[in-house]
Amino acid sequence: MEPAPRRRTLVLVAHPDLPASRVTAHLAEAAGALEDTTVHDLAAAYPDGRISVTDEQRLLVEHDRIVWLFPWHWYSVPSALKAWMDQVLVYGFAYGAGGTALHGKELQLVTSTGGPESSYAPDGHNGFTMGELLAPIAATANLTGMRLAEPLVLFGARTASDEELGLHAERCLALLAA
Template sequence: MSRNPCSLVLLAHPDPAGSRVNSALAAAVCDLDDVTVRDLATVRRAGGFDVAEEQRLLVEHDTVVLQFPWYWYSVPGILKEWMDHVLLRGFAYGSEGTKLHGKTLQVVTTTGGPGESYQPGGYNRFTMSELMRPIDATAHLCGMPLAEPFVVHGVYHLDEAALAEYGARYRALLTGDEQRATA
């Protein structure tokens, strides 16, 4: 399969330095050619985000990766704020908001609970696909196909070998080596 020409990874963790798993995942892909990792916690200013800069980066990349820890069945506040400021009518949606049409939206998220807890009848009652419907709706509104989410469950119990394997799978996902990414 062909390689994704250019991916923008938006790391949306309020404390990336304090995050063992999200930091390791970002570190696993930051040296890839044609991958830009943008830590939203470090680029957010007192007044919010530089909308023109964020929109410029979106236009320049073919795949937009939202990487974040799953917080209260949604995205963290910093990512919601980024969406509110950057995905504006006339840019991302609306009759003239076509700048993101055809770009791929890829979700990379981590959960504290095990995968089986995200099932009907499980602890969290719903599947991740069901819980991600607002992200799917956002992608649709922006004219972006939503790729199969890359979910790392049970992060509190991952040993270093498992974390390294997830990092390798994430690299494979962004380089287009799907066989390795799904192994």
């Protein structure tokens, strides 16, 4: 019996200030040590914001699982990831006629929030659950033919202890290594 083919994972890192990050930077560095994993920091790759669509689409095609690693930012993804989505996930590549390049790939979200989990409830501070707020990303996965995995969310990152951050990092690495 042949061994199962190895999955290649692309971790797209989007953070408005990665050097100041307490969570995202640590997870990105740890993920870089995993076998068959490419960590790609969008801000470092494109400091002028000019994205190479060809290079990005090639990376997507070369990997089986796509991970978006980012802090939850104004009820969405940071601007670097949104710009990437707008420019890379285009008609004819990611969706529409001939746009099947991402079909069957897995999309994994790894994010963190400043507020506690209780803030993300109908009666919480934000008035919506995280699942409700993630609906546009779920719709993006659906349109592009990707399977959206259960998101990994660290709630309350601003006040999380070093031990809590360590446990979250362990969960993230186990998820990525699976």
